[in-house]
Amino acid sequence: xxxxxxxxxxxxxxxxxxxxxxxxxxxxxxxxxxxxxxxxxxxxxxxxxxxxxxxxxxxxxxxxxxxxxxxxxxxxxxxxxxxxxxxxxxxxxxxxxxxxxxxxxxxxxxxxxxxxxxxxxxxxxxxxxxxxxxxxxxxxxxxxxxxxxxxxxxxxxxxxxxxxxxxxxxxxxxxxxxxxxxxxxxxxxxxxxxxxxxxxxxxxxxxxxxxxxxxxxxxxxxxxxxxxxxxxxxxxxxxxxxxxxxxxxxxxxxxxxxxxxxxxxxxxxxxxxxxxxxxxxxxxxxxxxxxxxxxxxxxxxxxxxxxxxxxxxxxxxxxxxxxxx
Numbered sequence: 452x453x454x455x456x457x458x459x460x461x462x463x464x465x466x467x468x469x470x471x472x473x474x475x476x477x478x479x480x481x482x483x484x485x486x487x488x489x490x491x492x493x494x495x496x497x498x499x500x501x502x503x504x505x506x507x508x509x510x511x512x513x514x515x516x517x518x519x520x521x522x523x524x525x526x527x528x529x530x531x532x533x534x535x536x537x538x539x540x541x542x543x544x545x546x547x548x549x550x551x552x553x554x555x556x557x558x559x560x561x562x563x564x565x566x567x568x569x570x571x572x573x574x575x576x577x578x579x580x581x582x583x584x585x586x587x588x589x590x591x592x593x594x595x596x597x598x599x600x601x602x603x604x605x606x607x608x609x610x611x612x613x614x615x616x617x618x619x620x621x622x623x624x625x626x627x628x629x630x631x632x633x634x635x636x637x638x639x640x641x642x643x644x645x646x647x648x649x650x651x652x653x654x655x656x657x658x659x660x661x662x663x664x665x666x667x668x669x670x671x672x673x674x675x676x677x678x679x680x681x682x683x684x685x686x687x688x689x690x691x692x693x694x695x696x697x698x699x700x701x702x703x704x705x706x707x708x709x710x711x712x713x714x715x716x717x718x719x720x721x722x723x724x725x726x727x728x729x730x731x732x733x734x735x736x737x738x739x740x741x742x743x744x745x746x747x748x749x750x751x752x753x754x755x756x757x758x759x760x761x762x763x764x765x766x767x768x769x770x771x772x773x774x775x776x
Contacts, residue, residue, distance in 0.1 A: 477618040478583040480641075482529070482554045483680060483724040486712060489769050492529030492554065494683060494730040495519070498754055500539065501736045510538045517546045522756040523731055526765035528553045529583075531682060531727060533590055534560030535567040535574075544578050554583035556643075556682070562589045562598055562606030562623075572613035579617060586610060587643055587682070589623045593635070603638055624682050627667055636675045644671060645683035645729075649745075653693060657686060657702035665709060665725060672723045673715050679722075685729040688759055690738075690745030700760040703728070707768050728765060732756070 482490055496502070498519050499511040511519075516539060520530075530547055532540065532555065540557075547555060557574065559567045575584055588606045592598040603623045610621060622639035627646045630636055646667055648660035655663060664684045672679040686702040687694040706725060715721035733750035740746075751762040 477585070477620050477640075479554060479556075479585040479620055480678065482583040483726060484678070484712065484722045489771070490529060490553070490711065490726050491527045491765055491769060492531050492556065492727040493523055493527040493751070493765075494531040494533075494728065495523070495543075496533065496731065496734055497539065497543075498732045498734075498756065502534065502536070503736060503740065507736065507739075510536075513542050513546070516542055517550075518756065519732070520546050520550050520552070522752060522758075524550055524552070526751070526762055526769060527728070528769070529555065529726075531556045531558070531587075533558040535564075535570045537566075537570055540570070541574060544574055544582070548578060548581050552582065554585075556680075557584060557586045558590060559586065559588045559606060559610075560590065562592070562602045565609075568606060568609050569613065572610060575614055575617060575619055579619065585620045585622065585641075587622050587624050588639070591625055591645065593623075594626050594629050600632075600634055600638065607639060622680075627671070630671055630675075636671075636677070641678040641680060642671060642675060643680050643682040644668065646681055647684060649686060649693075657698050658705040660686065661702055661705035661709065664706065665713075665723075668723050668725070669713060669715075672721050673717060676715075676718065676721055678720075678724075680724045680727060682727055683729040684727075685749055687745040687748040688750075688761070689748040690743070694745065694748065696759045696761070700764060703761045703764040707764055711768070 497511040497516055499515045501507050501509040530552060557571050559571055561567055571586055578584060589598065589603050593600055607621050620640035622641050622643040624643040624645055625635060627644045630644055636642065646664045648655055648663050652663060668679050668681045686699045688696040688699040711726040713723045728751060730749045732752050733747050733754045735747045738744055738747035752758045
């Protein structure tokens with residue numbers, strides 16, 4: 452998981468221009484914006500999978516996927532996925548529905564992939580009656596030159612054409628620094644930034660980092676006049692002297708207890724959801740790919756599905772009402 456190391460985020464409020472488009476009504480938006488709900492999503496990649504092509508590629512069994520989702524269920528009722536694969540994504544949706552998950556933000560890793568687009572559209576048609584669904588078309592590919600904004604727009608349009616009359620909101624996701632681009636802010640029905648304070652301000656305490664993330668998301672929503680879901684934020688529990696399980700828990704305690712939903716002062720329809728956690732499990736393949744030790748230490752649960760203290764912050768939040776700020 453590479454990151455943009457640009458120190459431009461503090462300029463975001465000044466650089467953003469307005470966007471008048473309002474998000475469509477949908478079950479996914481109702482799920483996130485219901486002030487009386489206890490909702491929470493987690494970025495999910497399977498424990499026994501490896502999406503890299505070639506000799507490293509591994510597909511988890513149905514039982515392994517079920518065990519993953521069962522381990523997460525006490526703390527979460529929603530999932531965030533990153534790509535579509537016919538090998539495991541349909542099984543993830545089936546098991547999520549069986550285990551009582553309420554929502555899934557489906558992912559398309561490559562907006563230029565017709566297989567991902569058509570496969571995702573099929574899953575939406577199949578599961579839309581039972582799950583609150585949205586689709587994120589691309590993740591950080593503009594920032595890291597895997598595709599262009601034009602590719603994202605074409606992918607969104609292609610997916611919409613396959614889902615006529617289906618109120619499933621679509622978006623894309625980039626590091627927060629990319630949202631100085633008004634054209635990016637105009638793409639999709641809502642904004643889904645990744646905001647990681649440790650790459651911009653590693654000196655901040657966990658509480659300061661949580662406050663910084665929340666403030667940037669609020670500024671983005673208010674300036675762009677769109678709903679915002681902070682898709683990725685968090686703190687590793689190891690891989691560097693600054694990070695520990697206690698610090699990770701402190702970050703999430705500050706982040707979650709400040710409220711999982713906020714609304715813009717200018718429009719009740721513009722809301723900010725802080726209901727997503729990054730990420731579900733420690734993933735060794737990420738450290739191998741990135742050559743960065745911290746990349747396998749973001750999990751709320753270890754690779755053997757044992758929870759770290761931060762997981763219990765979310766579990767406790769599931770038993771308390773959501774407060775609107």
